[in-house]
Amino acid sequence: MRLVTWNINSIRARLHHVDHFAETHNPDVICFQETKVTDNDFPTKALTKLGFEHYEIAGQKSYNGVAIFSKRPFEALECPIWCGKDDKRHVAVRFEDGTELHNFYIPAGGDIPDPEQNDKFAHKLEFMSSVRDWFAEKKHADNKFILVGDLNVAPYESDVWSHKQLLKVVSHTPIETDLMMEMMAAHDWVDAMRHFVPEPEQMYSWWSYRARDWRKSNKGRRLDHVWVTPALKSALKAMTIDLEARDREKPSDHAPVIVDFDL
DNA sequence: ATGCCGTATGATATACGA
Numbered sequence: 001m002r003l004v005t006w007n008i009n010s011i012r013a014r015l016h017h018v019d020h021f022a023e024t025h026n027p028d029v030i031c032f033q034e035t036k037v038t039d040n041d042f043p044t045k046a047l048t049k050l051g052f053e054h055y056e057i058a059g060q061k062s063y064n065g066v067a068i069f070s071k072r073p074f075e076a077l078e079c080p081i082w083c084g085k086d087d088k089r090h091v092a093v094r095f096e097d098g099t100e101l102h103n104f105y106i107p108a109g110g111d112i113p114d115p116e117q118n119d120k121f122a123h124k125l126e127f128m129s130s131v132r133d134w135f136a137e138k139k140h141a142d143n144k145f146i147l148v149g150d151l152n153v154a155p156y157e158s159d160v161w162s163h164k165q166l167l168k169v170v171s172h173t174p175i176e177t178d179l180m181m182e183m184m185a186a187h188d189w190v191d192a193m194r195h196f197v198p199e200p201e202q203m204y205s206w207w208s209y210r211a212r213d214w215r216k217s218n219k220g221r222r223l224d225h226v227w228v229t230p231a232l233k234s235a236l237k238a239m240t241i242d243l244e245a246r247d248r249e250k251p252s253d254h255a256p257v258i259v260d261f262d263l
Numbered sequence: 264a265t266g267c268c269g270t271a272t273g274a275t276a277t278a279c280g281a
């Protein structure tokens with residue numbers, strides 16, 4: 001099974017990129033974040049035409065929004081209302097073999113890395129803590145879970161272009177990276193991307209729009225994640241970050257992450 | 264840390280991203 005997670009930064013603005021990507025890489029499942037559209041206006045037909053006959057979408061106007069499109073059948077799962085806000089950051093499904101797939105868009109967190117001064121940062125920390133606790137309660141050695149998404153945290157030094165210069169920048173502050181380690185420990189998650197590209201090799205999935213030449217400056221961060229439970233670790237086969245997608249005209253600022261499973 | 268780009272919207276400025 002070829003699984004993809006991609007913060008698309010507006011599905012409607014990026015439909016032709018999805019076409020090209022699906023034809024080039026032939027994924028079985030694509031998890032989108034930041035679809036930025038209500039369910040009624042979601043261009044589902046364009047996706048089903050590509051063979052993704054099964055989908056689960058959770059969107060709202062303008063902001064956030066997540067979706068799973070799949071060539072394999074699944075059963076949709078109910079998700080909690082995180083932090084008392086129904087802001088469309090989580091969608092989950094269970095495939096016929098029992099594997100559960102959770103797709104998250106964790107809050108970006110604003111600019112000031114202080115929950116006292118910045119409600120968005122407080123929301124981000126509360127969201128992460130809630131996800132940590134929710135999965136901790138579900139923990140079981142037999143669980144075949146996959147968690148993907150734009151988690152908006154680059155946890156390791158080699159997940160950012162400059163560890164020192166980003167220590168006070170939201171996405172790489174110790175309070176966030178520590179909390180992300182707690183999230184991972186709470187369900188014994190395996191970081192599938194780092195399974196294939198271990199530290200200290202640099203690895204990024206996001207590059208700012210503001211750099212004149214994103215490849216040349218290469219001031220990236222690894223904000224996108226694929227985590228699996230230990231029961232799925234031996235099923236991991238390969239991982240690619242599709243840099244070509246970031247190079248296209250009017251791209252998303254995130255590159256798609258492709259993980260192949262023996263499933 | 265800086266950059267000043269990109270998305271969306273009852274819009275021609277503003278919120279948000281990170």
